[in-house]
Amino acid sequence: MGFLKNYIKTVYEAVSSLLKGMKRTGYYFTHHKEIITQSYPDNKDTMILPERFRGEVVMPHTDSNEHRCTGCTACELACPNGTIKIITKFEMTPEGKKKKALDTFVYHLELCTMCNLCIEACPTNAIKMAQNFEHSVYDRSQLTKTLNKEGSKLMEGVE
Amino acid sequence: MFSLEKISIGVQTALNNSLPAFWALMAQFAIVGVLVISLFAVLGLVLVFMERKVSAYMQIRLGPNRVGYKGTAQTLADTLKLLVKEGLIPDGADKFLFRLAPYVVMISAMLLMAPIPFSRNFQIWDINIGVLYISAISSMAVIGILMAGWSSNNKYSLLGAMRSGAQIVSYELSAGLSVLSIVILSGSLQLSEIIQSQENGWWLFKGHIPAVIAFVIFIIAVTAETNRAPFDLAEAESELTAGFHTEYSGMRFALFFLAEYANIFIVCAIGATLFLGGWMPFHVGSWSAFNQIMDYIPGSIWFFGKTFLLIFVIMWFRWTFPRLRIDQLLNLEWKYLLPIGLINLLLITVMAILGWHF
Secondary structure, three states, rough: OOOHHHHHHHHHHHHHHHHHHHHHHHHHHHHHOOOOOHHHHHOOOOOOOOOOOEEEEEEEOOOOOOEEOOOHHHHHHHHOOOOEEEEEEEEEEEOOOOOEEEEEEEEHHOOOOOOOHHHOOOOOOOOEEEEEOOOOOOOOOHHEEEEOOOEEEEEOOOO | OHHHHHHHHHHHHHHHOOOOHHHHHHHHHHHHHHHHHHHHHHHHHHHHHHHHHHHHHHHHOOOOOOOOHHHHHHHHHHHHHHEEEEEOOOOOHHHHHHHHHHHHHHHHHOOOOOOOOOOOOOOOOOOOOOHHHHHHOOOHHHHHHHHHHHOOOOOOHHHHHHHOOOOHHHHHHHHHHHHHHHHHHHHOOHHHHHHHOOOOOOHHHHHHHHHEEEEHHHHHHHHHHHHOOOOOHHHHHHHHHHHHHHOOHHHHHHHHHHHHHHHHHHEEEEEEEHOOOOOOOOOOOHHHHHHHHOOOHHHHHHHHHHHHHHHHHHHHOOOOOHHHHHHHHEEEEHHHHHHHHHHHHHHHHHHHHHHHOO
């Protein structure tokens, strides 16, 4: 009898677990509000991207054209495929000392894998990931970008 | 009221009046042939679109929504693509069998159309062994599949075809047993009589729990017989690329694809006929007023409604369950479905002899 009991139990468990799965898919079939697909080119204006979506690396600037990058090259060292190239210069402080500062932040978008390691490596939160993902251009050279703006300088108090 | 029966009788008398008897018969053959082929074409378009939409909604996607109104012309565009595509034949293939195989599959699907009653007295061929005919012809498709797998000269194709053979041969038994239980209950092999016996209620309800068990076994077995997921070992994409139709392209591939959907329609139509009363409206025993209201809906609408309901259930299976392994597949058949089916058949026989059903 033990065999028969086991047999019926197996059949019962199999049927109930299959029905559980069908209940889930049936729920999705009848509840269209759960659909996560976005009809992209049509909803360009109203599109909502997830908060942590990684589109490209940008360097935020304040209104007075100041950024937070000290030119420490931590991001350049963290980058696994040479996407970032930092060119530094020496500036004279008011006390007359020489100090390393950022000259050009070169960012090769065509090499970037959006791994986020540079943002994690940055000690001063100078760079972040933007949500823009429409990167296609006709010329490859346009993908090599300079992130710091013309004439920008280091924000006061950022070491 | 709209009735397919009146149209068919009208066409028949018009032909008999205007043509000699032989040519009238020939004209009827031609009309039936055109109707079957066009039904297949329409079914292919509708079912592929339905499958894509159902799968999309079950996977929280949108599905085709660009071509035509809400994507309804998508399958038409795909068909056009398949029509203009080159039909390639591999060098090492057995060319004759390779060309023949899709037609064997297609013709066996078309032959199954003959005894299916679409509405009252609207049936191509009302033979008195309809159920036997169906179970005999439905096992013929495997010849075409084996032919395709063998002639492709490709190990994946051959493996897929062999699996398909093992699968169809074993699941034919369960499907046969559950069909047999309805034959016992209604006491006839003729499909029109089986439907007539359900005038006071469908067998699914009249036959108590054994009929429900037979219905469930039937649905599982025909899902396996049509090679659809979760039993799609014959064309397991992740293991065998596309199984027996790996080497097919263009219109020959489209024929396999169409035959798959035509087979789904046919097995669901048979399931609807045997268990859900075919074109018979929903009747409850002696409630004559209720029955009369139900009779206002034409039989063809009842038939297609029930069939599409079953098709939806089979699609539901496909997009919910993962694929079985070959040993699990044979376990399910030989250890579970077949013994349960046999005991169930015994119960139904006892029930039919003692007259315990309604």
